[in-house]
Amino acid sequence: MKRTAILILALMLLAALGCGANGTDDPNAVFIDPNAVHGGEYGELYFELNGVRFGIYDEAEAVLSALPAYRSTFTGKSCAFESEDVSYFYAGFTIMTNEIDGTDRITGIKIDDDTVKTPQGLYIGMSAEDAAAAFPAAKEADWSYADGTALLSVTIADDVVKGIVYTPVIPED
Numbered sequence: 001m002k003r004t005a006i007l008i009l010a011l012m013l014l015a016a017l018g019c020g021a022n023g024t025d026d027p028n029a030v031f032i033d034p035n036a037v038h039g040g041e042y043g044e045l046y047f048e049l050n051g052v053r054f055g056i057y058d059e060a061e062a063v064l065s066a067l068p069a070y071r072s073t074f075t076g077k078s079c080a081f082e083s084e085d086v087s088y089f090y091a092g093f094t095i096m097t098n099e100i101d102g103t104d105r106i107t108g109i110k111i112d113d114d115t116v117k118t119p120q121g122l123y124i125g126m127s128a129e130d131a132a133a134a135f136p137a138a139k140e141a142d143w144s145y146a147d148g149t150a151l152l153s154v155t156i157a158d159d160v161v162k163g164i165v166y167t168p169v170i171p172e173d
Helices: 002-017 060-066 128-134 136-140
Strands: 047-049 052-054 072-076 085-090 093-100 103-111 144-147 150-157 160-168
Touching: 052 060, 060 093, 060 103, 128 136, 128 150, 128 160, 136 144
Parallel strands: none
Antiparallel strands: 047 052, 072 085, 085 093, 093 103, 103 160, 144 150, 150 160
């Protein structure tokens, strides 16, 4: 499962940097079902900051306007969506958005450093043992835990949490 988590982190990085000349012309591109929007109905996988709770497929405008000002943005070609990826960089985390059926929606949340924790208490730099105690269901799912339309991927190396990313669940064909 470490490979899966590393693959997901790599895909998020590629999406932030752009896909190159082919963009969405790639016949192997995976497109997310826009009908899978849950708009505020969460299981265990959501993110919260300053009392603002949000998750995968939430309307970006409502969330971004409720959060403190972001530090910067980056826009690039998307490998997974027909629209461009837009990344909003905050202190300690990044939100990625894409246009789905005419509405900008959150399609990724990445924890960037140890100043931000998930609602379950996971953070970058914590020990794998402490992470397992904080969120046993994620450890039982080999650190790739899905709930509804969201997937939480935790990367652990040398018994330390190195990455935490929320992405959409990609349906199997």
